[in-house]
Amino acid sequence: MTSVLVTGANKGIGFEFARQYALDGARVYAGCRDPARAEALNALAAAKENLTVHKLDVTIERDIAALADVLNGASLDILVNNAGIGGDLHIYEPATSETFEDVLRTNTIAPVRMALALRTNLEKGDGKIVNISSGRGSHARHRGDGIAYCASKAALNSAMYGLSVLWKDTKLIIVMLAPGVVITDMNPTGRLTPEFSVGAMRDLISRLTTSDNGRYMSYEGKDILW
């Protein structure tokens, strides 16, 4: 049985990953900041015994450690580092230091902490570390807005590329995926449904091999300029 851990699984793209993998019969560990308020996710867990809900604020080290304890050395095939915040996305004004720090802590540092905490589990499984990046992490596409958000995704790409080099002699496969412009609370004017974007990304994830290690690409599998 494929095992998957998804962060930020209570809504948007993360919820859709959890839903699709659970319907497919995978063992899904669904992390969210506030399980008591995760109605849709709890309803899914009630219907699918292969999905469990876990308190996971990705910026809190003890939450990450507690979830690693729940796994208790079990193998993990796929880690989906999805949780993220928009911060100053779509804002044409440099972010305050507080916003900048929040965005970096959530979008950049937390996925690295997750990968470090679960490395052993991943090495026992398929070892796929999937980071939900953004086309906005590409310098080539910068519009001058979202100074913190774009920097956080570019830094995520760099940090994860770095891990892909550091761990090149292991079985781990690390990729950074841009999900497209998806209709969620973060992007209400998006074009793609979460169902479509996540379906495409799952297809891509299922076909990943070690030759993809370190790639930054779109949900369609096309390389994106850094």
Ligand SMILES: NC(=O)c1ccc[n+]([C@@H]2O[C@H](COP(=O)([O-])OP(=O)(O)OC[C@H]3O[C@@H](n4cnc5c(N)ncnc54)[C@H](OP(=O)(O)O)[C@@H]3O)[C@@H](O)[C@H]2O)c1
């Ligand atoms: N939608 C798009 O067009 C688009 C495009 C490119 C990239 N992305 C990326 O896709 C990912 C998902 O975004 P989305 O569009 O689905 O947005 P969303 O609907 O706002 O969902 C964001 C998710 O991240 C969670 N989250 C935020 N901070 C967290 C933390 N500290 N710990 C744990 N969970 C946290 C949120 O939980 P709460 O409900 O508790 O806040 C929520 O579940 C993000 O990384 C985003 O940058 C989205």
